[in-house]
Amino acid sequence: MDVRDPVRPGDAPPARGTTGIDEAFVRQHERGFGAEIMGAGKYGYPGWHENAGWRGWWGSNPPFHTPVVVLTHHVRAPIEMDGGTTFHFLDASPADALEHARELAGGKDVRLGGGATMIRDFLVAGLVDHMHVVQVPIVLGRGVRLWDGLEGLEETYDLEAVSAPSGVTHLTFSRRAG
Helix, strand or coil, X not given: CCCCCCCCCCCCCCCCCCCCHHHHHHHHHCCCEEEEEEEHHHHCCCCHHHCCCCCCCXXXXXXXXXXXXXXXXCXXXXXXXXXXXXXXXXXXXXXXXXXXXXXXXXXXXXXEECCHHHHHHHHHCCCCCEEEEEECCCCCCCCCCCCXXXXXXXXXXXXXXXXXXXXXXXXXXXECXX
C-alpha cells in the first residue's frame, strides 16, 4: 500500500516512524474503544461553529471509526462521516457527556481525546479510570496547563513513567481500587 493512499477500514495501517516503545503505546490504546469524547478545540479551529460546512480537521474519513461526542456550547445536528465516525455535538457536564458516550459505545470503553481543560474537568469529577499522557519535552509558553489544580492526583492514581528514545515520556495513570 502506498502511504499516500487513504486508509480504509480493514487496511493495514501505513508505516510509522517508530516500532519501539512509542508504537507499543499507540497499539495498546487504539483498539477496544466504542466512542470518544473530545473538546471543541480538538474538533475545529476557533470559530468553526460559524461555518455550517465545517466537518472537522480529518477529511471525509476521520481516524476514530466510532461515535465521537464533541463538547461544545454550539450544538448542531450529528454529522455522519465515512468509516463509521459520527460526530455528536453536546453541551453537557462531564458526567452527562460520559453517560451519553457510554450509550453510544455499545459496552466498550470511552476515550477522552484532548484539551487540557476538558481532561481536567473529567479528572476533577472523578470520571477517569485510566489515563495515558505523552509528555513532549517542548515548552511553548502558552495554552492551558494540564496539571494546574490537580494537586494530590498521586493519592488516587498509580503512576508509571516510561521514557522513550524519541524523547517523550509516557505517563500512565491507573485509578487505585477502593
